[in-house]
Amino acid sequence: MRVRKKYTLLNSFIILLVLIFSSAFNLCAQNITVEAALEKQEILIGDQIVLNLKLLQPINETVEFPVFNEKLTDTIEIISQSKFDTTDLKNGSVLIQKNILITAFDSGFYKISPIAFLHKSKNSTDTLKTKPFWLKVNTVQLDTTNVIKDIKAPYRAPIGFYEILPWALGVIGLAIIGFIIIYIIRKIKRKEPIFRRFRPVEPAHIIALRELEKLKNDKLWQHEKIKDYYTRLTDIIRIYLSNRYAIKTLECTSEEILQSLKQSEFDDDKSFSILKDLFQTSGLVKFAKFKPMSEENERCLIGAYEFVDRTKLIIIENNEGTDSVNEKVVETVKN
Incomplete structure (x- = not known):
């Protein structure tokens, strides 16, 4: 009976410690919030849309943003990423934001899984995730009532001055060379000197x-x-x-x-x-x-x-x- 009683007291003590640490961690986690939101839920194929990431945390906490490469998912591509925008809320917390410009080239209804932020403390490391959300990519609607038309011919842009200039200079150069050749041939046939000597100015x-x-x-x-x-x-x-x-x-x-x-x-x-x-x-x-x-x-x-x-x-x-x-x-x- 005494041994059983000892084991019961030990188990109660362990459970109490777990509850204390869990409460402390939950209290800390409640002060950190992460959020991901699209500026709109639908786009056309090839359109660009901004994904906004927000992190609200105490100043003395360390939370790392996720690192993205060229794609957010298999079908959603990342075009560019902005720098971090940090705002001091003057209450011991900071708001950090980052915008990611994304696009998609396949139509469909795509789920974007929760985005993970890494929270590091002295004794542990935890992952904070955003809520999942969806993005609908629409195709261009075709008007089937109209008659199918042939493909338009390529558009011819007007020729500019700098495009004509090399050709014009080339023609002028060839004309000058031709004139020189004809001039030399005529002089040779007439047995005249090719270059005339200029008479000196008279005194x-x-x-x-x-x-x-x-x-x-x-x-x-x-x-x-x-x-x-x-x-x-x-x-x-x-x-x-x-x-x-x-x-x-x-x-x-x-x-x-x-x-x-x-x-x-x-x-x-x-x-x-x-x-x-x-x-x-x-x-x-x-x-x-x-x-x-x-x-x-x-x-x-x-x-x-x-x-x-x-x-x-x-x-x-x-x-x-x-x-x-x-x-x-x-x-x-x-x-």
Whole structure:
């Protein structure tokens, strides 16, 4: 009897301990809640829907979210997963949420099994699960009353500028190559050089002397065209000065031209005097209707020749051994 009584007391003590630990665990578990919910229960094939996971837990507890790969089930695929959104409820608890974007490509009524969260404590590890739920995936309804139509032809998008550009550049390039080939063939047949040598620019004094010779041969003042004679004479000298000294002469008055020569360190007094006398006589003829004598007309032409000859630029080439050195020397030819 005494032994039986001892066993009865021991069993009662063990049962009491189990009840105490169970109550403590249930009290702790009641403070942790997990939830999974879809934003809607039905979708069409290929549509996307958000699955929201919520975890409410005390701050000092450790609960791990489930880890998902590419699929939630065999038929439901995961497209993306958001980061955890943690909210402090200011009462010793936190709310943690996570959104999972899912889709399905087969129609049907699919059950999503409870999703497990892992609760870890100092002495034990437990699994907390959500409630199971269903997702209906519908197909696109076909209107069987309409006549079956043929498949539409592929849609042709308009051709853009950047699609045409390579072809256009290619055609232009081929045209240029063809032109070059034809040009070379013609030159070979005509026995002409393929590349022309450009004639060097004539010196300013050569141009001026040629124009003065033309003016002399035209004999304008001999035919009573005094004004035309002096106009051409001064124009020849103006163009010569522009080419020789790189000063603007065609748009300037005679006085402005003479002033520009002084500023360009023109130091030939006799040439300056010839030019000044020529401009003064020309001005009297063009604006004061002055009619000079034949000797005066001839003297102005001779003065123009002399001015060009005294101020012309002479190029001297010096060759030493195999080295050729071209030196430009400005010379003023004086009588």
